[in-house]
């Protein structure tokens with residue numbers, strides 16, 4: 539196995555941060571971080587334990603990652619979000635739970651008839667496409683360029699994002715690797 543070469547998206551080496559499990563401290567085979575883009579800091583066994591226990595231990599785990607990450611279902615409805623993500627969007631967990639991603643991130647199109655996921659703009663949404671693809675294929679995606687048009691119809695603020703996704707516990711984890719002024723995409727052609 540040459541698991542150290544499975545760093546498909548070309549970002550920072552995924553193997554550099556996790557050699558022993560963050561929960562049980564046993565060694566992690568190198569392929570795990572390549573397979574699980576967001577939860578690669580824990581071994582397969584601890585990953586399964588998190589699924590079985592869910593609820594608060596899962597939220598503690600997400601907070602422990604120290605990065606903006608949320609858990610959504612296949613339809614983009616948010617179930618859990620880490621503290622850094624809540625700080626990023628300036629909301630509390632009760633305000634994001636059960637809401638669609640577009641509402642949580644204040645996507646301008648989420649106000650249109652149908653709402654997030656159902657407007658004419660949604661088929662081009664790279665965030666939605668990444669979540670759907672990861673849910674359907676089970677594959678992690680890393681540092682996918684995306685755009686977010688925040689605000690109302692009269693006041694537009696375009697933000698650029700890099701996102702990573704992972705299928706976990708029958709849901710999709712979404713991590714915000716970058717959010718800010720739009721930047722040239724690193725690995726893929728621009729998506730408009």
Ligand SMILES: [Zn+2]
Pocket residue numbers: 559560561562563564580581582583584585
């Ligand atoms: Zn472990």
